Amino acid sequence: MSVLSGTTPVGEPPTGMPHPDGVLLDVRSLLNDEERASYDSIRKHLQSDVRHQSIDYWNREDFAFDLLPGLADLGLGELELTDTTWLYRGLVYAETARADVSLSALVGIHNELIVGMINQLGSEEQRRTWLPRLRRFEAIGAFALTEPDHGSDIAGGIQTTATRDGDEWVIRGSKRWIGAGTIADFALVWARDTEDHQFKAFIVETDRPGYTATKIRNKIGLRIMQNADIELDDVRVPAENHLPLAEDFASVNEMLRNSRVWVGWQAYGLQMAALDVARAYATEREQFSRPLAKFQLIQQAIAEIAGNAHATLGLMMQVAREQEAGTLQMMHAALGKSTGTRLTRESVAKARALLGGNGVTSDYEAGKLFCDAEILYTYEGTYEINSLIVGRAITGVSAFV
Ligand SMILES: Cc1cc2nc3c(=O)[nH]c(=O)nc-3n(C[C@H](O)[C@H](O)[C@H](O)COP(=O)(O)OP(=O)(O)OC[C@H]3O[C@@H](n4cnc5c(N)ncnc54)[C@H](O)[C@@H]3O)c2cc1C
Known part of the structure; x- marks a missing residue:
């Protein structure tokens, strides 16, 4: 029996390739029937309708509002609210990243951090107000943690403050890099309570006086995502905008673990996109009167990209099992994120080189993938910080400071 038996390719392979979707390990069969059908529909839509359109949005640094209803x-707006396996969720994140990394960032942050926080740490009223619109992407939230002067050390260094004033909270500070900051309906803002000095999270509607978001332009990757610098100039929110269960940093730790896992799945998806691009080019482009795929060095590059991608897949599958068993620890998430993104950098560089000159332009997609890989490497805890988490788990010694 073929390792791929049961998989449904998006379309017949144009050149009769035996593994049209490039996946050599049969993961899809581990999903239940309902998940498999849903995964296939998602994959088909992303590959046939979203992927090619995303390049133009990416070039223009425009947000792809038109793609949200699909x-x-x-x-994809309610993965957090439906009863599916972590493997399904991961594979869906990967397929989204295979089509476009910015959109997969939106989908991942939306489910893991925005919907996740409101659903798990919010009040009944907050759930009633926001979840129905969030599940359809009719509302968009931003996750506002990082600050201009505190990135990797945000947990100890947060400067944004929240001060209780009667029935309101007054929020003051600056945030940087906040995804969807300029287009969101609200931001989930993390601040330190000036009274008990604990981390707290607040829903800050973006039309409140004192909230200003400025788009960060000229990013080399994740260009569809609208990242922003945010100023919170004594923004007043009602007391009920505080997420009641977001009482300290530990309360959001589980969600941050899971969102780090999502980046590991993005790494797998992005490498599959690199494999798609490299394979298509190698079979179509001719030099020395034969397709590039006839050259052994080219086949080696393709095999290495496939190897990196499948190594990431295997790692993430086991991480998903830890999530399913309720045994996921930060070191598992950090291992998946750091290893996956390290391999991704190598994979996209090989794909880019395989396309020669055409590899440096986003028109052939390789240039876009190459740049987007840099973002995976850095956000949700940089590669270095995640390596330090793994190193601490192995040695028992913290090397953070
Ligand atoms: C495109 C993009 C989207 C993002 N989206 C969001 C978002 O939606 N919401 C949000 O809150 N944040 C977001 N971030 C922020 C992101 O999480 C931070 O950029 C990241 O945590 C790193 O922080 P920093 O950029 O301040 O780098 P720094 O912390 O200043 O690090 C600079 C360098 O020093 C290294 N370094 C730092 N400390 C150590 C150490 N102890 N040992 C060794 N090396 C160290 C880092 O690895 C890095 O290489 C986003 C970032 C980007 C680029």
């Missing part, structure tokens, strides 16, 4: 119809 993603909502496929349930």
Whole structure:
């Protein structure tokens, strides 16, 4: 029996390739029937309708509002609210990243951090107000943790403050890099309570006086995502905008673990995109009167990209099992994120080189993938910080400071 038996390719391979989707390990069969059908629909839509359109949005640094209804119809706005396996969720994140990394960032942050926090740490009223619109992407939230002067050390260094004043909280500070900051309906803002000095999270509607978001332009990657610098100039929110269960940093730790896992799945998806691009080019482009794929060095590059991608897949599958068993620790998430993104950098560089000159332009997608890989390497805890978490788990010694 073929290792791929049961997989449904998006379309027939144009050149009769035996593994049209490039996946050599049969993971899809581990999903239940309902998940498999849903995964296939998502994959088909992303590959046939989203992927090619995303390049133009990426070039223009524009947010792809028009693509959101299609993603909502496929349930991508409510992954956190439906009873599916972590493996399904991971594979869906990967397929989204295979189509476009910015959109997969939106989908991942939306489910793991925005919907996740409101659903798990919010009040009944907050759930009633926001979840129905969030599940359809009719509302968009931003996760506002990082600050201009505190990135890797944000847990100890947060400067944004929240001061209780009667029935309101007054929030003051600056945030940097906040995804969807300029287009969101609200930001989930992390601040330190000036009274008990604990971390707290607040829903800050973006039309409140004192909230200003400025788009960060000229990013080399994640260009569809609208990242922003945010100023919070004594923004007043009602007391009920505080997420009641977001009482300290530990309360969000589980969600941050899971969102780090999502980046590991992005790494797998992005490498599969690199494999798609490299394979298509190698079979179509001719030099020395034969397709590039006839050259052994080219086949080696393709095999190495496939090897990196499948190594990431295997790692993430086991991470998903830890999530399913309720045994996921930060070191597991950090291992998946750091290893996956390290391999991704290598994979996209090989794909880019395989396309020669055409590899440096986003028109052939390789240039876009190459740049987006840099973002995976850095956000959700940099590669170095995640390596330090793994190193601490192995040695028992913390090397952070
Ligand atoms: C495109 C993009 C989107 C993002 N989206 C969001 C978002 O939606 N919401 C949000 O809150 N944040 C977001 N971030 C912020 C992101 O999480 C931070 O950029 C990241 O945590 C690193 O912080 P920093 O950029 O301040 O780098 P720094 O912390 O200043 O690090 C600089 C360098 O020093 C290294 N370094 C730092 N400390 C150590 C150490 N102890 N040992 C060894 N090396 C160290 C780092 O690895 C890095 O190489 C986003 C970032 C980017 C680039």
